[in-house]
Amino acid sequence: MTQVRSVGFAQEIVNALGVRSPQDSINAIKNAVIKELETLDRSVSIRDTSYFNHTYAPDLILNWDATTERPVYLRFTDNLPELREGISRLDFENAFVFGLTRPQEDAEGFPQLEQSAQDHQALITDAAGIETLIRQRSEDAGINLLGQALTRGGRGLLAQPQAETVAKTVSEGFSAALETRSVPTRLAVDAIAQYLDDPQAARMTRVLQAVWEGSDGRLEQFPGPTDLSRSLNDDSLQYILDVVSASDENFWSRIGRFLTTSQLSRMSLNASNTESFQNLINANLDVIPCRAAAVASGAETLFSADSEPFLWSIRNKALALEGPDFTAFVADRKELVEGKVAASDMASTDGLDVETLSRRVAEYELTEVTLRDGGATVQFTSNEGVGHDERLAKLAQGLSSSSTVVKAVVPLPEGQLALNFKTSLAAAKTTRTPLLKDVLAVSIPLLHALSEERRQALKAFLQIGDSVPTGNVEDLLGLLAETLGDD
Amino acid sequence: MSGEETHEKGREGARRAKEWLESTTRVNACWVNPDKFAVDKLTFPWAAGKKRPFSYDLGGLLLRGDLEGRGFYAEVKNYTNASNNQGAEYVEYLAKCYCAYLDSPKYCDNFMWITWHPFSLKKWSELCSAEEVRDAVFLHRLNTLGIEDEAEAKASINMDTCIAVAERLWIIVLSERQETLTISAEHRGLIEKFDTERGRR
Numbered sequence: 001m002t003q004v005r006s007v008g009f010a011q012e013i014v015n016a017l018g019v020r021s022p023q024d025s026i027n028a029i030k031n032a033v034i035k036e037l038e039t040l041d042r043s044v045s046i047r048d049t050s051y052f053n054h055t056y057a058p059d060l061i062l063n064w065d066a067t068t069e070r071p072v073y074l075r076f077t078d079n080l081p082e083l084r085e086g087i088s089r090l091d092f093e094n095a096f097v098f099g100l101t102r103p104q105e106d107a108e109g110f111p112q113l114e115q116s117a118q119d120h121q122a123l124i125t126d127a128a129g130i131e132t133l134i135r136q137r138s139e140d141a142g143i144n145l146l147g148q149a150l151t152r153g154g155r156g157l158l159a160q161p162q163a164e165t166v167a168k169t170v171s172e173g174f175s176a177a178l179e180t181r182s183v184p185t186r187l188a189v190d191a192i193a194q195y196l197d198d199p200q201a202a203r204m205t206r207v208l209q210a211v212w213e214g215s216d217g218r219l220e221q222f223p224g225p226t227d228l229s230r231s232l233n234d235d236s237l238q239y240i241l242d243v244v245s246a247s248d249e250n251f252w253s254r255i256g257r258f259l260t261t262s263q264l265s266r267m268s269l270n271a272s273n274t275e276s277f278q279n280l281i282n283a284n285l286d287v288i289p290c291r292a293a294a295v296a297s298g299a300e301t302l303f304s305a306d307s308e309p310f311l312w313s314i315r316n317k318a319l320a321l322e323g324p325d326f327t328a329f330v331a332d333r334k335e336l337v338e339g340k341v342a343a344s345d346m347a348s349t350d351g352l353d354v355e356t357l358s359r360r361v362a363e364y365e366l367t368e369v370t371l372r373d374g375g376a377t378v379q380f381t382s383n384e385g386v387g388h389d390e391r392l393a394k395l396a397q398g399l400s401s402s403s404t405v406v407k408a409v410v411p412l413p414e415g416q417l418a419l420n421f422k423t424s425l426a427a428a429k430t431t432r433t434p435l436l437k438d439v440l441a442v443s444i445p446l447l448h449a450l451s452e453e454r455r456q457a458l459k460a461f462l463q464i465g466d467s468v469p470t471g472n473v474e475d476l477l478g479l480l481a482e483t484l485g486d487d
Numbered sequence: 488m489s490g491e492e493t494h495e496k497g498r499e500g501a502r503r504a505k506e507w508l509e510s511t512t513r514v515n516a517c518w519v520n521p522d523k524f525a526v527d528k529l530t531f532p533w534a535a536g537k538k539r540p541f542s543y544d545l546g547g548l549l550l551r552g553d554l555e556g557r558g559f560y561a562e563v564k565n566y567t568n569a570s571n572n573q574g575a576e577y578v579e580y581l582a583k584c585y586c587a588y589l590d591s592p593k594y595c596d597n598f599m600w601i602t603w604h605p606f607s608l609k610k611w612s613e614l615c616s617a618e619e620v621r622d623a624v625f626l627h628r629l630n631t632l633g634i635e636d637e638a639e640a641k642a643s644i645n646m647d648t649c650i651a652v653a654e655r656l657w658i659i660v661l662s663e664r665q666e667t668l669t670i671s672a673e674h675r676g677l678i679e680k681f682d683t684e685r686g687r688r
């Protein structure tokens with residue numbers, strides 16, 4: 001989370017209000033308001049309607065996607081009863097009423113204003129209220145989520161005092177959920193329900209629930225409406241990455257049972273959440289599936305002695321494992337990694353020679369190898385494993401000195417992996433989906449030259465040899481069926 | 488009526504005028520007296536003398552067609568009978584418009600007198616003439632010209648300015664029933680949707 005110092009949005013608006021030229025004043029006011037709203041919710045795009053303080057038409061339109069919009073009405077707050085009456089006249093629903101100045105704290109009419117806001121599903125706030133949320137947000141990712149949720153679906157009166165209270169309650173709720181403390185969590189759930197419309201309230205409560213469960217809280221004991229779908233939505237995952245700096249492997253393991261490479265690739269990474277990202281993936285290598293990988297070979301990068309040689313990251317919108325001289329992209333579908341590796345980064349665009357292949361295969365099996373020599377192709381399969389079979393070398397020699405291995409198939413604990421040396425791609429061949437760790441443990445050393453030392457380090461990193469076979473009778477039957485089918 | 492009741496009535500008048508103007512879809516009455524920051528936009532100094540600056544009740548922009556981008560200021564008189572000084576107040580208003588135009592011509596595109604009760608019927612058809620403006624400036628010469636002497640004052644009235652002000656004068660007479668005879672909310676919503684679909688950013 002980038003640090004945001006209070007830039008005095010409220011003051012900027014006041015300055016804009018003081019500009020003598022009416023048109024210049026309106027432009028300056030709107031620019032200041034737009035800046036503040038964009039800071040509160042970075043995902044919003046804002047249109048200027050060229051109306052200002054109009055009885056019926058909005059001043060700005062907030063837009064998130066093709067169907068989600070919200071009108072913003074800029075209003076003076078000198079007269080609260082008039083403001084309240086004005087809300088019933090607005091032509092657009094779901095209004096975001098933005099008070100340009102702070103109402104007098106002792107002004108009359110606040111309860112009626114709150115009631116009117118609820119009645120019309122409108123949010124009434126002011127620059128100072130929003131600034132409170134923005135300021136607290138830099139210290140508290142839960143407030144960041146709240147800010148975005150309020151922009152989209154907030155309702156009720158949320159001037160500065162209310163904003164302060166809600167921010168505090170929600171913040172305490174998130175901390176409490178991390179410790180499965182029921183009372184503050186429930187207070188946060190209630191505040192969320194009071195100030196957000198149903199879709200936004202559900203979204204935020206879902207995150208609280210995720211934190212609760214991750215902290216080993218029982219779902220039945222969560223003090224709020226529960227979502228039984230088991231998998232985390234992107235919001236919840238992003239929030240947890242941003243906020244929770246747990247080193248407890250169990251926490252990450254609990255929340256990551258349904259992770260996919262697709263969901264991981266949608267996360268937003270920065271300096272402060274990258275460690276959590278590593279923890280998250282490493283704690284769930286026993287379950288994260290993957291069906292395709294592409295390996296890019298690059299120049300050796302200088303790693304400091306302290307840093308890990310292998311790092312999970314997101315490159316080019318795909319989940320990737322970065323090594324000292326390679327980057328491996330992974331995805332749930334072959335199509336998603338196909339374009340990721342530039343031709344210049346492919347290790348062996350002509351294929352491998354047999355000797356190199358045998359060396360790289362090491363302890364792995366190959367059930368199939370495809371040799372190419374000019375226009376001729378030979379496919380060699382064997383139940384006993386082809387990689388160390390002497391006949392393979394003889395076959396290659398028999399073709400010509402320029403024949404190379406272009407493809408190979410490696411059986412994994414789950415399913416089989418088809419490797420293409422020319423395109424540096426690996427893809428699951430069968431309907432059974434392999435684990436990410438197994439795909440990488442095979443594809444990286446085969447598609448890219450790794451020293452023995454690094455190879456062992458990679459194995460250790462990917463926890464190969466740690467996993468307990470989780471097969472059942474169905475798996476066994478499936479395996480049998482595949483083997484029989486291959487003959 | 489007590490001072491407070493007058494004030495309330497005045498405020499209600501301004502609100503109704505704003506609403507009616509905006510329901511024509513040709514006006515955006517942005518600035519409403521006495522909202523603190525709006526008042527600054529509506530206030531002008533007298534051209535001379537020691538009188539405190541005056542402020543209009545409403546101000547804003549006109550929309551679309553030939554009116555697009557033009558500003559306006561409005562004085563609103565929520566009078567329901569003739570027991571007041573509307574005639575004299577109108578004359579003072581003309582003098583004020585003269586001063587406002589001298590002070591900031593680029594803001595003063597239109598001056599509107601919005602009322603619920605007709606007045607000065609004998610000169611009704613001349614109320615927006617340059618001569619009327621001139622006479623008003625003369626009557627209030629201490630604050631428009633700073634000259635007490637009549638002859639001297641007459642000579643120093645800027646007739647071009649009077650003509651310019653006269654060209655900018657509107658008189659709008661409303662009535663309760665008339666206020667309901669506007670575009671329906673439904674149709675108004677359509678127009679606004681059309682407008683707000685476009686927009687910068």
